[in-house]
Amino acid sequence: MNAYNESASIPILTANMLTKSYGSAPVLNCVNLTLPAGRIIGLLGPNGSGKTTLIKLAAGLLTPTSGEILVCGRAPDEVTRGLVSYLPERTYLSPSMRVSETLDYFADFYADFDRVRAVDMMSRLGIDDSVRLRTLSKGTKEKLQLILVMSRNARLYLLDEPIGGVDPAAREYILSTIISNYASDSTVLISTHLISDIEAVLDEFLFLRNGGIVMQSTVDDARERYGMSVDALFREVYRC
Amino acid sequence: MDWHIDGSEALYLQLAADLRHAIICGALAAGSRIPSVRELASDARVNPNTMQRALSELEREGLVITHGTSGKFVTDESGALDGARQRELLSLALDFKSRAEALGFTVGEAAEYVLRHAAAERTEQI
Incomplete structure (x- = not known):
């Protein structure tokens, strides 16, 4: 079809009858999905629809109650953790760390971390690498974490609400950084409820509702089929 | 470049319209090299596959031509x-x-x- 999905033979992420329950109520209920390589995919749904749970299962931080989830054909283990670059919703970097220490930390943990690329992006933003994280603004901290995560040469990037809580200019920076940094044989899964900001960046989207996928489509197929933006479609599907 | 993306129309058609306009007005000059898909996509903050599709549309119209591996160019055919x-x-x-x-x-x-x-x-x- 085009240059961005040539190596699409093994799906990057597969879920078969994937179910996750905390106690008796399932958070994800018999989810089936296949995400090929070379795509930017939106995981869209209201709060509590299971977005973060699905991402944590793919990252190997949770185990399925039943069914399976596969990253590049493998159940999550230490090998797939090397293939997955995960940006959690909440930071795990200590506010007392210096910027340069976050670089050391990523270089130690991840063999695929491209330090030169990260340093280059940080210097273009004017981030001084000797300062401690607590002195950075919220927007700058979000950008820094995204730079760290996108500077890995991973196969699957899991970005949980990467643009929540930052101003529009920081959002634009974050979206441009995602577009210019993912490799054509990798896939980016972005969870968000800020759909209008993000829909042009996506190849396709998944609507999650009550732990199940209610719609999966490319953005332009949905626009041509329903005659509305994905943002408007979301409001329609999730109308209270 | 100026990009206008909104509304309900397919994104690749809106991008194609912006590119076509830039070519007709000379903002992308006749015979000049077009930036890479990734650069254009990053500039417009759109998906690279969607940008690729917009460029294919202009190729079909004969406004954009591919010179082997050296990239895409605006046509210089009047x-x-x-x-x-x-x-x-x-x-x-x-x-x-x-x-x-x-x-x-x-x-x-x-x-x-x-x-x-x-x-x-x-x-x-x-």
């Missing part, structure tokens, strides 16, 4: 550029006609008004 300019004028004219008619004027009355208005402006300038 025929293709003139054709695109004519098609843009046609769609502008059809839009003008339907809007004038929606206001209760014939297209002739509306056109005459435009000409008179333009003449008045010219006189003022002198």
Whole structure:
């Protein structure tokens, strides 16, 4: 079809009858999905629809109650953790760390971390690498974490609400950084409820509702089929 | 480049319209090299596959050509550029006609008004 999905033979992420329950109520209920390589995919749904749970299962931080989830054909283990670059919703970097220490930390943990690329992006933003994280603004901290995560040469990037809580200019920076940094044989899964900001960046989207996928489509197929933006479609599907 | 992305129309069609406009107006000059898909996508903050699709649309129209591995270029054939300019004028004219008619004027009355208005402006300038 085009240059961005040539190596699409093994799906990057597969879920078969994937179910996750905390106690008796399932958070994800018999989810089936296949995400090929070379795509930017939106995981869209209201709060509590299971977005973060699905991402944590793919990252190997949770185990399925039943069914399976596969990253590049493998159940999550230490090998797939090397293939997955995960940006959690909440930071795990200590506010007392210096910027340069976050670089050391990523270089130690991840063999695929491209330090030169990260340093280059940080210097273009004017981030001084000797300062401690607590002195950075919220927007700058979000950008820094995204730079760290996108500077890995991973196969699957899991970005949980990467643009929540930052101003529009920081959002634009974050979206441009995602577009210019993912490799054509990798896939980016972005969870968000800020759909209008993000829909042009996506190849396709998944609507999650009550732990199940209610719609999966490319953005332009949905626009041509329903005659509305994905943002408007979301409001329609999730109308209270 | 200026990108206008909104509404309900397919994104690749909106991107193709912006690129076509840039080519016709010379913002992307005839015969010049077009930036890579990734650069254009990052500039417009759109998906690279969607940008690729928009460029394919312009290739189909003959406005964009691929020179082997050296990338994509704006065509330097005046025929293709003139054709695109004519098609843009046609769609502008059809839009003008339907809007004038929606206001209760014939297209002739509306056109005459435009000409008179333009003449008045010219006189003022002198």
